[in-house]
Each structure stands twice: as structure tokens, then as C-alpha cells.
Amino acid sequence: xxxxxxxxxxxxxxxxxxxxxxxxxxxxxxxxxxxxxxxxxxxxxxxxxxxxxxxxxxxxxxxxxxxxxxxxxxxxxxxxxxxxxxxxxxxxxxxxxxxxxxxxxxxxxxxxx
Amino acid sequence: xxxxxxxxxxxxxxxxxxxxxxxxxxxxxxxxxxxxxxxxxxxxxxxxxxxxxxxxxxxxxxxxxxxxxxxxxxxxxxxxxxxxxxxxxxxxxxxxxxxxxxxxxxxxxxxxx
Numbered sequence: 001x002x003x004x005x006x007x008x009x010x011x012x013x014x015x016x017x018x019x020x021x022x023x024x025x026x027x028x029x030x031x032x033x034x035x036x037x038x039x040x041x042x043x044x045x046x047x048x049x050x051x052x053x054x055x056x057x058x059x060x061x062x063x064x065x066x067x068x069x070x071x072x073x074x075x076x077x078x079x080x081x082x083x084x085x086x087x088x089x090x091x092x093x094x095x096x097x098x099x100x101x102x103x104x105x106x107x108x109x110x111x112x113x
Numbered sequence: 114x115x116x117x118x119x120x121x122x123x124x125x126x127x128x129x130x131x132x133x134x135x136x137x138x139x140x141x142x143x144x145x146x147x148x149x150x151x152x153x154x155x156x157x158x159x160x161x162x163x164x165x166x167x168x169x170x171x172x173x174x175x176x177x178x179x180x181x182x183x184x185x186x187x188x189x190x191x192x193x194x195x196x197x198x199x200x201x202x203x204x205x206x207x208x209x210x211x212x213x214x215x216x217x218x219x220x221x222x223x224x225x226x
Contacts, residue, residue: 061174077193080187080189081204
């Protein structure tokens, strides 16, 4: 976990290789709060965080948003009362890159357990 | 438009009546940027706003979030790079209440056209 979240995103470009199934499983084992979901053929990392209210969901979204700006890699966030859903994937390759696992690990740092 | 956005949300409770189809159409006519979408049997007001980047989407989400706290009525917001999708509906009645149209009109106030 520590190892993954201490990495930084590499520059990613169209045509960069998607992560292999084996590597994805290995990295996912370090991220117990995350699932890989299939969104119309595009694999995405997803974490659902239950929080106290809307304000808490918004606060966590902002923290993740700041991290996204720092790394120049951006998630999709669903903010609602008592819940924040976070998706990481790489638009340019329409799937999962190692960067996404790094961002998921960094995201966990902001979530109060 | 002005009239709707100047109203405040009424207190809503379980069992409060959903808005009628006729009234919904009349109010929607005042909200040209909004659609009514059916989400697994629950009608919701939706607006998709295209913005410059992730930061702009987050900024707009925060403005709408503050409005939601003031009115104690909360939306679902999908924040992503270059786009914010806003949904208003009333959880307690699993559908649309006049409050949702009021919130949609107030939301428009924050969107730069």
C-alpha cells in the first residue's frame, strides 16, 4: 500500500499499454477498498465511501480534486448526501493504467476509516 | 425563471405529493437547460454543464453544494474533467417535488452561459 501511494503518475499517452490482468490483480490486492467495474467495456477502479452527510462528501471530493490537480490525473466523482463514489481510469487508453492504482492508493489516504 | 428561483424550498416529508405531470411541464418550460430523466422509475431533473476543466467542474459543484446546505435540499453531482452533471429530485417521495424545480432554477444562477 505504502509503496503504491508514494509513487507519482507517469505521463500517459494515447496508445500506452493497459495494465495486464495479472498485474491488475496484484495491485488490486493492495487496495482492499476498491473494485474493478466494467463500464460499457471500459474497466474502472471504483470505491464507494459512506460519510455523515453531503458536506462531508463534498469535503472529501475537494481533497481528492486537489490531489488530482497535483498529479494532473482526474477522477470521476459522484457526490451525494452521505456518500461519495470515486472512479479512476485513464481516458486516453480507455482502461486501467498503473497510474490509476497509484491514484486509488493516494485517495485512500484522505478517507477516514 | 426569476419567480421560481426566488422561492425557497418548503419542508418536505414522506408522503408529500409528487408534482403532477401538467405542473411539471409548466415548470420545466421555465428551465430550458434541464431535462426530466427516468432513473429506474424515479424521475429526476438533470442538467449537464460543459466547463473548461476539472477545476471548473469542482468549483461549480462547490457553489451548488453551498446552495444545497442553505436550503437543506441536496443534489447528486457528477464531477469530471470538463463536465458537471447535476440531478435534483426528492428522496423522501422518490420523485419530483416543486422544491426540485426551485433548486434547478437557483442552480442556473451559478452557471456561466
